[in-house]
Amino acid sequence: MADHDRDVPLPRFRRKPTLDGEAVLLRPVTVHDVAALMPVFQDAQVTRLTGSHRENGLDEARLRAWYGTRADQDDRLDLAVVEKATGNVVGEAVLNEWDAGNESCSFRIAFVPDAQGRGLGTEATRLIVGYGFEELGLHRISLEVYAFNPRARRVYENVGFVPEGVLRDALLWEGARVDAVVMSILAPEWFKHRGRPAGTGRTLS
Template structure:
């Protein structure tokens, strides 16, 4: 079986988005996106409303993170650009790759400028297609918190199905929040856009 090529960072173009490698100049837009309270709360980055309303710090760790995304041989981090405005609106990631089992985890975030226009759905669809059809992954998994029905809806539209439930995945403002594990397999993948749509 051919090895998984995660070192190549592709540019993938859809109707609404271009998914592309990060480049110099993206950092300021990413700081704004990562400062969005919804992004902070729904990705599990913070545990209180007050923390969700704090800004993402632009420190050396973050500078180094985005400067080195294209050098990573074991994961794929792509910027999501809105084709209508050419603006960076989010990121989509395949990480936690198991090269033996040919599995990976997907995560996505879209800032307020990009949300509610189909961008998240297309970014997840294109990345899932790339993972299953081009990289040769057998399965892509992800986790969505129960206080994120929009995220869950997006994953279901693309073809992910629930595989398990975890209570107490996150404590937010002192309240326990569960999470659903979801997955899509190469064998049942309907393509992107879905063949039966």
Template sequence: MDLDRTAPGTGHYRVGGPHVLGPRIAHADLAVAIVDELTTPPTTGNRSPSPSKPLHEPAPAGILGTMATDLSALAVKPTLHGPTVRLVPLDARHTDPMWELCTDRETNRLTGTRTTFTRDRIAQWCATRRDQPDRLDLAVEDPTTGRFLGDTALTDVDPDNNSASYRIALTPDSTGRGIGTETTLLVLRHAFATVGLHRVHLEVFEYNERAARAYTKAGFVHEGRARQAHHWDDRYWDVLHMAALRDDWLSTH
């Protein structure tokens, strides 16, 4: 199963709405992921995580455009530290807060999720996140208390084009404090400076304005829109396409 694929687009829970920051898809990813992974034995990667990079440290001159892509780095599940958040590997201990997030009505609206999840399905999904060598799933935590604030992921990795989709979902009481932007900056730095991806992209519904603003602040660029591609609440909505490119992003962050 893959929480990122049930709904069109790539992203996770809400952003732009009262909750999270992330491309639309959200629990959709979980829906497909659950189906796929319950029938396919996971493979494991046992590499040790490497330390995270500062949030705002532009890449040294001369290295842009020459960095090699190391997709095997996705098998490493790092802990990334920011000023007010800590990103840790998503695992079984996050089952209950993840289930609450996946059953939140507003989150479902912002992500276009129509699937109903049981706690057992979420538990199985969380327990296998560390074993996925071709994606990265991290829980967002308060570094002081360890409280769960949401989750974020790099998914749908395309080895031929060195690209991946991004998503993020925050709990309803974790929005409006810059947590989404800080988390996105940490993940993009890891994606570009450690994994060496060339492009990270996402989709977000036009009514998820808060998410779109957060993505822009973190360095995503609006590339276009699919007109009236999403149907919700008895009307059609546009889907916005955004992306960040490695050289452009590292030269300014």
């Protein structure tokens, strides 16, 4: 942590909330969710869309060790996405890479293949982004989305994320270099439209 960040109080990342929506419930992720989340790490299409290289491997034991420590983190928020109709854990939504001095952080979300295309990702994104602004007091939340994932980009735009620029050749995937689009949403924008900006249609993800 930089010297100028030491006097900046931690936001309420220590508290792990439960966020209740119409179709999904976001709750603190636990080690018991690993089995349900394994398809996120094993499915070829999911790993491609998230640009997740697995050179070192991610077996269940390593994932259980990782998820077993999420409740203790005071600089990030890892939530499991539960589909309310079934009670199944279908993905995760994360606020991470917190920058205290600039009141900003990054966002990522991933779903198991069977849960995609039903609007669950859009609602989960609204819930956790809203929490970031309204409860954690963040000013900026950003993400990167690869050029070969236009469906995810539409979801982010539907929630109010705005493209900022392109990271050229940011990903090398199976011999091809792929651009990443940087997107962000700011607190004043969120409080203006609450994740439903005018002129955007409903996109399923």
